[in-house]
Amino acid sequence: MIKLTAQRQAILDMINQSNQHWDAELLARALSDAGHSIGIATIYRGLTALEKAGLIQAIHLGDKKRYERSDKAHHDHLVCRSCGSIEEFFDEHIEQRQRHVASQYRFQMDGHQLLIFGICQQCLKLSMKGEQS
Amino acid sequence: MIKLTAQRQAILDMINQSNQHWDAELLARALSDAGHSIGIATIYRGLTALEKAGLIQAIHLGDKKRYERSDKAHHDHLVCRSCGSIEEFFDEHIEQRQRHVASQYRFQMDGHQLLIFGICQQCLKLSMKGEQS
DNA sequence: GTCGAGAACGATAACCATTATCAATAATAA
């Protein structure tokens, strides 16, 4: 259904080639650095089209929308409040209970988003070092 | 710590008096209807202050931030993609597993947000009616 | 090939939720 133009292919390649969680601006810069000059509007439209086609997946992180490869299994995210890093996890128990909750409420679930906020291991270490001195 | 000015009290009252998930604009209109003329900037500042003080709680729903009473137990949300309604649920198993996952990753969790997307019971009924004709 | 329709592009304006600015006002402390 989707038309994979050169621009969209470039966007898709960039996302597929890394494990990053891209936002539109980051992507625009990376594509520009890689020699592709793609208008920012085209990037937004491309991301929307690619997501709708299931070729990438999105997470809404409050401030901005981020995109990542969809060729990996479903997972949720641990978001560090300190450095902004995003770690992935998967827990079948949680998935299962979600389906259970939805059916309890006669709710036809078609997706979910679980964000766990806090401080990541690295930042914890750093802050402990800082406090020692 | 927080200074409960007349404006902030009005905002807090409005939120405490209902089970709605308020966004700034909705709140502004409701307050205006109730006879309070509060600047939109003051509403944003008030919401931020009240949230920081723990007097209300917020959920980030992609497009905009919504606020609700904090005098009720923690819960998560079922968000209807069709009518936009928000239903609440609580599942201790999910809470537990989240703590488990966080500790597994040596991640110091200080909060989370779980949104389950789909179609609510009411919208399902309506769409079934529509298909019959 | 080329004609025409429809999709996609790029530049840029517009949009919308939120935040910053700043002068005026209210609350608080000395």
Added chain:
DNA sequence: TTATTATTGATAATGGTTATCGTTCTCGAC
């Protein structure tokens, strides 16, 4: 009272995203 500090409200600015619009590309029909 006076000085200090915080809050307010109007409005400008910000930032991410979407809409607009004229141009370009794609591709099937002829």
